[in-house]
Amino acid sequence: MRRLRFLFLAPAAGIVVLLFFVPLAILLGYAALTRGAYGGAGAPWTLENWVRLADPLYVGILARSVAVAAVSTALCLVLGFPLAWFIARAGRRKNLWLALVMLPFWTSFLVRTYAWMFLLRDTGLFNTALLKLGLIAEPLPLLYNYGAVILGLVYGYLPFMVLPLFATLERLDKSLLEAAGDLGARPWQAQWRVVVPLAAPGIRAGALLVFIPCLGAYLTPDLLGGGKTILIGTLIQNQFTNSRDWPFGSAASLALMAVVLALLMLQVRKKQEDLL
Amino acid sequence: MGDVLELRGLTKRFPGHTAVEDMSLSIPPGEFFCLLGPSGCGKTTTLRMVAGFEEPTRGDIFLRGNRINALRPYERNVSTVFQNYALFPHLTVRENIEFGLRHRRNGGRKDITGVVEMLQLGGKEDRKPDQLSGGERQRVALARSLVLEPDVLLLDEPLSALDPNLRKQVRGELVALQRRVGITFLFITHDQEEALSVSDRLALLNQGRLEQVGTPREVYLKPATRFAAGFLGPINWINGIGVRPEAMRISPARLEDARSAPATVTNSVFLGNCLHVETQLASGERVVAEVSRFEGGYSTGEDVYVCWNERDELALPPG
Numbered sequence: 147m148r149r150l151r152f153l154f155l156a157p158a159a160g161i162v163v164l165l166f167f168v169p170l171a172i173l174l175g176y177a178a179l180t181r182g183a184y185g186g187a188g189a190p191w192t193l194e195n196w197v198r199l200a201d202p203l204y205v206g207i208l209a210r211s212v213a214v215a216a217v218s219t220a221l222c223l224v225l226g227f228p229l230a231w232f233i234a235r236a237g238r239r240k241n242l243w244l245a246l247v248m249l250p251f252w253t254s255f256l257v258r259t260y261a262w263m264f265l266l267r268d269t270g271l272f273n274t275a276l277l278k279l280g281l282i283a284e285p286l287p288l289l290y291n292y293g294a295v296i297l298g299l300v301y302g303y304l305p306f307m308v309l310p311l312f313a314t315l316e317r318l319d320k321s322l323l324e325a326a327g328d329l330g331a332r333p334w335q336a337q338w339r340v341v342v343p344l345a346a347p348g349i350r351a352g353a354l355l356v357f358i359p360c361l362g363a364y365l366t367p368d369l370l371g372g373g374k375t376i377l378i379g380t381l382i383q384n385q386f387t388n389s390r391d392w393p394f395g396s397a398a399s400l401a402l403m404a405v406v407l408a409l410l411m412l413q414v415r416k417k418q419e420d421l422l
Numbered sequence: 423m424g425d426v427l428e429l430r431g432l433t434k435r436f437p438g439h440t441a442v443e444d445m446s447l448s449i450p451p452g453e454f455f456c457l458l459g460p461s462g463c464g465k466t467t468t469l470r471m472v473a474g475f476e477e478p479t480r481g482d483i484f485l486r487g488n489r490i491n492a493l494r495p496y497e498r499n500v501s502t503v504f505q506n507y508a509l510f511p512h513l514t515v516r517e518n519i520e521f522g523l524r525h526r527r528n529g530g531r532k533d534i535t536g537v538v539e540m541l542q543l544g545g546k547e548d549r550k551p552d553q554l555s556g557g558e559r560q561r562v563a564l565a566r567s568l569v570l571e572p573d574v575l576l577l578d579e580p581l582s583a584l585d586p587n588l589r590k591q592v593r594g595e596l597v598a599l600q601r602r603v604g605i606t607f608l609f610i611t612h613d614q615e616e617a618l619s620v621s622d623r624l625a626l627l628n629q630g631r632l633e634q635v636g637t638p639r640e641v642y643l644k645p646a647t648r649f650a651a652g653f654l655g656p657i658n659w660i661n662g663i664g665v666r667p668e669a670m671r672i673s674p675a676r677l678e679d680a681r682s683a684p685a686t687v688t689n690s691v692f693l694g695n696c697l698h699v700e701t702q703l704a705s706g707e708r709v710v711a712e713v714s715r716f717e718g719g720y721s722t723g724e725d726v727y728v729c730w731n732e733r734d735e736l737a738l739p740p741g
Binding site: 319321322326327328329331335339340343344346 | 473474475494495496500501502504506508509510511512521522524525566567570
């Protein structure tokens with residue numbers, strides 16, 4: 147029986163070890179080496195990559211990445227909460243609405259991000275329409291800024307906020323809302339004092355599911371942000387391609403992972419508190 | 423002083439069925455009033471209309487003489503004790519009790535010590551609902567509503583979630599509490615014994631309609647319909663006349679001073695505090711007599727007379 151269990155666990159365990167722990171070890175090794183002239187890395191061992199990370203330039207990039215991810219997560223929450231609430235109360239239509247929320251996944255994220263470029267650029271749909279209507283004289287700078295990046299991230303990760311929120315809101319006992327109303331709370335007061343606190347586990351799960359990929363996002367900042375908005379994902383990518391500084395790229399990747407790990411620890415601790 | 427709650431021609435239709443049909447009731451202040459009926463009789467729907475969770479299809483609800491049909495739940499000075507208590511799981515006992523006070527314009531901050539003491543919740547104020555026993559949870563639900571001093575307290579089967587052993591004790595406490603606070607209670611139950619034991623007056627509902635309204639004594643001893651007679655307690659039907667088992671006696675011979683009918687014992691069940699003697703009349707009608715265990719046993723097949731007094735007969739319209 148026990149042996150059989152290991153047999154079934156082996157493939158997944160193998161994948162995790164081979165494709166996660168082994169690369170992680172390689173990354174740790176690279177981060178402590180000196181860059182090679184044409185990529186790669188070699189002797190001698192050094193801490194220089196880590197020292198370089200402390201440079202205000204890179205700290206700034208990491209801070210900006212955290213800020214962009216935080217704003218995107220907050221927007222996903224503000225937009226996703228009413229949507230999840232609506233779907234959780236939609237009765238038999240629930241599954242239809244959920245399917246619609248997940249519908250964008252049927253198309254490649256890359257294609258959808260390109261679509262945003264076509265919509266937002268100077269000769270794109272929005273600017274053309276506004277120009278034709280005579281509402282503006284010059285095209286608005288809609289693309290290649292942080293606004294566009296955040297828009298793309300919110301658009302891409304909104305479903306990851308809606309789904310866990312929906313899962314907690316759907317389980318919410320309807321009589322608690324009635325009780326709140328019965329005790330004199332107006333609907334918005336009942337939402338704030340009863341629904342939001344009870345949805346906290348869903349809010350935390352959704353926030354993590356959105357924040358973590360937003361923090362490390364490469365595609366969206368690169369395509370919608372252009373060259374002017376360097377975020378940590380772009381920085382790492384640059385180290386492995388243009389700059390050919392694999393050791394520094396490795397150190398930056400590990401720094402990003404450390405931030406994510408710290409957040410996960412916070413979440414786990416909070417979850418244990420919830421259980422008490 | 424007029425009635426605190428009045429329902430006039432209250433009707434609620436849902437797609438496909440009518441939950442409540444033309445119900446009219448008046449409840450004076452300070453009364454412990456029960457809505458009694460089988461499940462699906464419309465008692466919960468009636469309560470929900472008074473609370474404001476359902477809108478009447480027709481008819482009116484008056485609270486202290488004011489029509490409250492159009493008021494939202496949070497605008498009505500009534501409060502509900504839910505069947506599952508609906509305590510806020512993320513809040514402590516104190517925060518649950520104070521929840522409603524925050525929304526009161528005049529109340530604002532109010533000392534909850536009195537209500538906490540009255541409901542024996544002292545020392546438990548900082549616990550969360552999942553750290554409380556069933557009885558304590560019920561008392562928090564009561565405290566949360568009573569602290570608002572509603573015109574009417576609505577109780578939706580508040581004892582059904584409790585341990586059966588606890589239920590009888592708590593219902594006694596509930597009556598004592600109601601006497602003490604003097605607030606009108608509108609209490610819902612499907613348990614006729616519960617309704618008889620707690621209420622000043624009760625209304626029996628069947629299929630969305632009122633069958634009878636009266637004191638427990640009136641409704642039990644003078645049921646207006648066969649349904650009322652049967653729902654409030656077991657009853658024997660002898661040639662269209664109803665007699666309660668506890669009014670039946672068993673005798674080896676006809677009794678001079680009472681009505682009697684020859685019967686054959688079909689079974690005798692020992693219930694500890696009494697015996698249920700099941701018999702069959704020549705007409706085929708089955709009659710159960712609840713007799714003292716001191717009368718001794720009866721064996722199956724024994725020929726006896728079932729006897730009753732004329733004053734214990736419940737004369738009811740046929741049907």
